[in-house]
Amino acid sequence: MFTSNAPNSQATTLDEVRVEEVLRVIAPKWTTWVVQTLAHHGPMRVSEISAGLPFVHNTLLSKRLAEMESRGLLTRANATRAPYKLSEAGRALAPIQRSLADWSQTHLPRLGQLAGAERVEDALRRLAPRNTTAVIRALEAHGPLRLTHAAEASGLDSPSIQFRLNRLQRDELVTRIGPRHGDPYTLTDAGLATLPILETVEHWGQSLTVAPPAAALVAPRARSVPKITVGTARTATALRRTAASSSGLFSHAPAPQPRVPAAITARSAPGRTR
Numbered sequence: 001m002f003t004s005n006a007p008n009s010q011a012t013t014l015d016e017v018r019v020e021e022v023l024r025v026i027a028p029k030w031t032t033w034v035v036q037t038l039a040h041h042g043p044m045r046v047s048e049i050s051a052g053l054p055f056v057h058n059t060l061l062s063k064r065l066a067e068m069e070s071r072g073l074l075t076r077a078n079a080t081r082a083p084y085k086l087s088e089a090g091r092a093l094a095p096i097q098r099s100l101a102d103w104s105q106t107h108l109p110r111l112g113q114l115a116g117a118e119r120v121e122d123a124l125r126r127l128a129p130r131n132t133t134a135v136i137r138a139l140e141a142h143g144p145l146r147l148t149h150a151a152e153a154s155g156l157d158s159p160s161i162q163f164r165l166n167r168l169q170r171d172e173l174v175t176r177i178g179p180r181h182g183d184p185y186t187l188t189d190a191g192l193a194t195l196p197i198l199e200t201v202e203h204w205g206q207s208l209t210v211a212p213p214a215a216a217l218v219a220p221r222a223r224s225v226p227k228i229t230v231g232t233a234r235t236a237t238a239l240r241r242t243a244a245s246s247s248g249l250f251s252h253a254p255a256p257q258p259r260v261p262a263a264i265t266a267r268s269a270p271g272r273t274r
Contacts, residue, residue: 016133019198022205025071026093027128030056030064032120035073035086035093043083072208089207096204099197100124107190108172126171131156131164133198136173136191144177144184 026032030053037052038044046065050058065084068074073090076082097120104111104119111122127133131154138153139145145153151161165185168174173191176183 019133023128027124043085045083144186146184
């Protein structure tokens with residue numbers, strides 16, 4: 001039977017199912033760009049948003065706007081050509097997006113001169129896949145863990161935990177202690193620093209007026225370990241790391257970036273088919 005190697009902690013629990021449901025609301029591609037554009041310019045019609053984000057195909061943009069409205073991020077008067085505006089929940093995303101951009105700048109500087117919105121979407125791409133939060137939480141509370149112990153602590157079967165750990169290694173959130181195949185897994189500094197952000201994501205989800213879509217999780221097995229909690233001391237350390245960067249959300253680092261969206265389009269120049 002698996003026995004935790006981590007010290008006992010007294011901290012609030014992190015509901016990984018709820019976190020993943022919320023990430024499914026804020027992680028879809030171009031959501032961050034739309035939120036930041038409306039945050040800067042206020043209510044905008046579809047044509048105006050499209051003009052500001054010319055690298056997003058019109059069909060995809062219209063679909064994304066409709067999804068964001070249905071999930072409580074945007075509001076719109078009952079008219080086809082009425083402008084979209086951020087809901088209260090949409091406006092409340094700003095601190096989360098800033099934390100994600102700062103986290104990326106601190107822990108993934110090799111990404112270079114990316115716009116803040118691009119860093120946020122890259123960070124969400126790493127955090128949103130199913131069962132990611134469960135594995136991060138298990139390693140924080142009980143790690144370092146060998147494969148079988150990680151499976152037991154997170155409630156996943158062997159194929160699921162192996163797939164997720166491989167992905168987390170590629171995304172630089174998890175590493176192995178030692179070069180051998182059976183060596184245990186542990187969180188990197190970048191992985192540890194995501195915990196306070198995930199806690200904030202869970203808290204933000206309470207502001208949604210529309211229930212988020214249910215996450216398609218692999219059904220966990222019965223756990224033989226106590227419910228995992230986020231360690232107070234290590235979470236505080238991670239929070240300090242996350243807040244370390246002072247660069248603005250809409251900026252390239254380290255040089256300030258002009259306002260969204262025109263400058264982001266000019267500096268980042270993502271392809272229209274991204």
